[in-house]
Amino acid sequence: MPSDRAALSDIRVIEVGDLISAPFTAKMMADLGADVIKVEAPQRGDSARRHGPFPGDMPHREKSGLFLYLNSNKRGITLNLETKTGRDTLLELCRQADVVVENMQPEQVRALGLDYEAFARANPRLIVTSVTAFGRKGPYKEYKGQAINATALSGVASRIGDPEREPLTTPLSRGDYWGAISAAAATMTALFARRRTGEGQHVDVSSAECMSTLISSLNVMDFVDVGFVPSRYGSRLKMIAYPWTVLPCKDGFFTLITIQERHWQRFVELMGAPEWSKEARYKDRDAMGKLYPEEVDERIKPFLMSKTKAELWALCRENKIPFHAMQTMADVAQSPHLHARDYWVDMEHPDAGRLRYPGAPYKLSESPWRLNRPAPRLGEHNREVLCGLLGYSGVDLVDMRRTGII
Amino acid sequence: MTLPLEGYRVADLGQVWAGPVLGHYLADMGAEVIRIESSAGSDKMREIAKEPSEIRKMLDANFVFRNRLSVTLNFTKARAVEMTKEIVSHCDIVIENFSPRVLAKFGLDYPALRKARPDIVMLSMSAAGQSGPFRDLMGYGPSINSVSGYDSHVGYFGDNRLMVNAWDADPTMATMGAFAVLSALHHRESTGAGQYIDLSFFEGLTSLLGESVMDYSMNRRVAVPLGNRHPMMVPHGVYPCKGKDKWLAIAVSGQNEWRAFCKAVGEQEWTEDERFADVYARLQHREELDTCVAQWTRRQERYEAMHHLQSHGVAASIVASLEDVYLDPHDQFRRQDLVIEDGRLERNDVIYGIPWHLSKTPGAIRSLAHGLGQDNKGILCGMLGMAEGEVERLMQEQVVY
Numbered sequence: 001m002p003s004d005r006a007a008l009s010d011i012r013v014i015e016v017g018d019l020i021s022a023p024f025t026a027k028m029m030a031d032l033g034a035d036v037i038k039v040e041a042p043q044r045g046d047s048a049r050r051h052g053p054f055p056g057d058m059p060h061r062e063k064s065g066l067f068l069y070l071n072s073n074k075r076g077i078t079l080n081l082e083t084k085t086g087r088d089t090l091l092e093l094c095r096q097a098d099v100v101v102e103n104m105q106p107e108q109v110r111a112l113g114l115d116y117e118a119f120a121r122a123n124p125r126l127i128v129t130s131v132t133a134f135g136r137k138g139p140y141k142e143y144k145g146q147a148i149n150a151t152a153l154s155g156v157a158s159r160i161g162d163p164e165r166e167p168l169t170t171p172l173s174r175g176d177y178w179g180a181i182s183a184a185a186a187t188m189t190a191l192f193a194r195r196r197t198g199e200g201q202h203v204d205v206s207s208a209e210c211m212s213t214l215i216s217s218l219n220v221m222d223f224v225d226v227g228f229v230p231s232r233y234g235s236r237l238k239m240i241a242y243p244w245t246v247l248p249c250k251d252g253f254f255t256l257i258t259i260q261e262r263h264w265q266r267f268v269e270l271m272g273a274p275e276w277s278k279e280a281r282y283k284d285r286d287a288m289g290k291l292y293p294e295e296v297d298e299r300i301k302p303f304l305m306s307k308t309k310a311e312l313w314a315l316c317r318e319n320k321i322p323f324h325a326m327q328t329m330a331d332v333a334q335s336p337h338l339h340a341r342d343y344w345v346d347m348e349h350p351d352a353g354r355l356r357y358p359g360a361p362y363k364l365s366e367s368p369w370r371l372n373r374p375a376p377r378l379g380e381h382n383r384e385v386l387c388g389l390l391g392y393s394g395v396d397l398v399d400m401r402r403t404g405i406i
Numbered sequence: 407m408t409l410p411l412e413g414y415r416v417a418d419l420g421q422v423w424a425g426p427v428l429g430h431y432l433a434d435m436g437a438e439v440i441r442i443e444s445s446a447g448s449d450k451m452r453e454i455a456k457e458p459s460e461i462r463k464m465l466d467a468n469f470v471f472r473n474r475l476s477v478t479l480n481f482t483k484a485r486a487v488e489m490t491k492e493i494v495s496h497c498d499i500v501i502e503n504f505s506p507r508v509l510a511k512f513g514l515d516y517p518a519l520r521k522a523r524p525d526i527v528m529l530s531m532s533a534a535g536q537s538g539p540f541r542d543l544m545g546y547g548p549s550i551n552s553v554s555g556y557d558s559h560v561g562y563f564g565d566n567r568l569m570v571n572a573w574d575a576d577p578t579m580a581t582m583g584a585f586a587v588l589s590a591l592h593h594r595e596s597t598g599a600g601q602y603i604d605l606s607f608f609e610g611l612t613s614l615l616g617e618s619v620m621d622y623s624m625n626r627r628v629a630v631p632l633g634n635r636h637p638m639m640v641p642h643g644v645y646p647c648k649g650k651d652k653w654l655a656i657a658v659s660g661q662n663e664w665r666a667f668c669k670a671v672g673e674q675e676w677t678e679d680e681r682f683a684d685v686y687a688r689l690q691h692r693e694e695l696d697t698c699v700a701q702w703t704r705r706q707e708r709y710e711a712m713h714h715l716q717s718h719g720v721a722a723s724i725v726a727s728l729e730d731v732y733l734d735p736h737d738q739f740r741r742q743d744l745v746i747e748d749g750r751l752e753r754n755d756v757i758y759g760i761p762w763h764l765s766k767t768p769g770a771i772r773s774l775a776h777g778l779g780q781d782n783k784g785i786l787c788g789m790l791g792m793a794e795g796e797v798e799r800l801m802q803e804q805v806v807y
């Protein structure tokens with residue numbers, strides 16, 4: 001039986017986050033038990049509240065799907081950081097915290113004076129994690145960046161899309177998630193360093209740099225394999241042995257990726273070893289992949305078009321071929337595998353109602369990933385946090401509300 | 407200098423890409439990471455690292471085997487399995503990404519390793535996790551992005567093809583794995599208890615699709631590719647610049663940034679067009695707006711345009727190639743503080759640095775990759791106390807192999 005103690009239950013995190021990157025970093029920690037207090041601007045709140053999707057396409061600041069997903073398990077307060085009292089209250093809160101996660105735009109950091117030094121003066125043991133597109137140092141440190149900019153500067157966008165058309169960013173702001181995940185892991189290492197040194201520090205994570213670093217190994221490998229840096233992939237890779245391709249089938253798409261000869265052979269047999277497959281031209285997987293993959297795609301299309309993705313996937317799995325259905329979100333939602341593993345979490349929210357959320361990305365046997373509470377309504381925990389943690393009175397709270405601090 | 411994970415020891419049974427990336431994160435941050443590998447099951451990454459000369463140096467430096475010790479043990483021999491358990495008894499963490507059941511077959515799964523080291527933290531990464539009807543799902547990282555639902559988003563808006571997104575599943579899951587392992591280690595420091603972590607690529611990748619999952623959950627709407635469109639920002643896209651295949655990514659959020667953008671492009675006639683008067687109007691006329699923006703960008707040199715737009719407070723960046731990433735002054739600057747302790751390595755050789763910048767304990771590239779089995783004697787004699795003669799005999803018997 002797992003214990004009731006969550007892995008990070010002794011860690012308090014203050015999140016000054018907007019949209020995806022810093023909120024997802026804080027969510028990863030909250031889902032393993034950290035006490036995350038999210039700070040939002042009064043009235044406006046996190047812009048993810050306006051992002052959607054919304055139930056029945058009825059916009060409501062407490063019902064945005066992106067916000068609800070990224071902020072469950074957190075407590076939420078409002079603070080107007082443009083006021084001195086707002087900033088002082090934030091720093092007071094930081095004296096009782098282990099970690100601050102922030103993704104303020106550079107001009108905001110400057111205008112508010114909320115740089116690492118300001119946080120460190122308030123609490124020298126604090127880990128301050130900045131997760132931004134370009135990072136907090138370097139020639140572009142003052143530059144504004146969204147996920148698409150980080151993805152562009154990282155070298156990732158240059159590889160995705162049709163070579164004849166514009167490069168594509170990674171969908172669903174994946175660049176922000178890249179920064180967020182890296183920042184979560186980096187923050188943990190800083191917490192380990194603090195055990196040794198007793199000191200906090202600044203953890204500066206640029207999502208562009210995280211992506212460029214990790215994709216560089218692949219790019220260098222391609223360089224070694226084919227001697228040039230290729231352009232965009234299109235619907236297939238054209239620099240390794242066949243197949244690495246995404247093709248239509250009867251009711252959707254099917255993904256065929258392997259580097260091993262035996263997988264391809266099994267697939268040829270699965271197709272009934274058609275006449276063409278016996279020609280020398282279709283025996284050289286290297287030439288097929290690098291010189292005329294489009295032609296091979298056309299050869300196998302009739303077989304793919306005769307079957308649904310579920311039929312093809314079942315056949316491939318039976319025959320130990322690692323080719324996969326291109327699952328849509330409907331397929332994923334109905335996946336028997338995810339149900340068998342109790343992946344989905346159904347949770348009630350006072351405004352948005354009962355909804356199904358993505359579940360644990362990893363199963364920890366002793367200190368499990370858990371969804372305990374839905375995302376906070378704007379300012380929901382003002383009293384709990386400001387009175388409970390910082391000792392303000394109810395009367396103070398009224399004054400703070402009147403004067404636009406909370 | 408303090409390294410954050412100094413004093414922790416890791417047995418790294420990682421294969422191909424995801425496992426080894428996780429191993430180097432821990433090693434860069436100071437853990438002593440021992441790769442347990444074998445010539446009997448050769449690894450594609452190792453094959454590549456055998457490349458000669460300058461490229462080899464670059465790969466060693468940039469690649470995923472740096473900072474680690476290497477022991478070769480052939481799991482098909484019972485004695486090698488026993489020695490692996492002995493090594494694990496000296497470790498805090500085990501990471502592996504074999505197909506499920508492979509380690510059980512060798513007698514090296516969590517129950518077995520836990521006997522060797524009761525408080526071990528062990529992470530298994532696999533395509534679909536260690537249980538459930540699809541646990542035997544085979545596949546390379548990139549193809550699991552198809553299973554997760556992600557790749558059904560990769561393409562141009564309104565186009566009937568999908569594009570391949572060949573790269574990010576393995577390193578993304580490795581980074582998530584690093585967070586999970588370190589959290590479990592943190593838990594062990596508080597409670598003394600080790601544990602087992604089952605990381606499924608399928609589930610991990612689906613957990614990054616929150617907005618699409620929620621749209622299905624709320625409205626039964628199935629997400630389709632949106633290309634470079636964003637639900638709130640407009641213009642938001644990749645636009646052509648002067649020169650062949652040169653591009654600029656621009657993202658404009660809200661009305662203030664729009665005004666700044668209009669000023670930056672020199673108050674062109676179209677910036678006054680009422681179709682573009684507010685955010686809602688611009689979302690309705692995205693394509694027309696993109697055409698106008700492209701007319702402007704086409705006349706610009708991409709770096710100049712980036713700096714110019716940024717000076718007006720507009721988010722813009724070039725679309726970098728590998729070469730650009732290597733030469734870009736910002737990227738170069740970010741690599742400047744990389745701590746390199748291996749004298750064979752020049753700073754300029756390194757593209758693959760340490761992207762987590764910890765201001766006081768930054769981690770280090772302490773050494774280039776060790777060759778297969780380079781540390782056999784060091785570990786087997788030093789840590790396990792075996793006699794040199796015995797190690798040599800086991801090498802001849804292909805136990806140490």
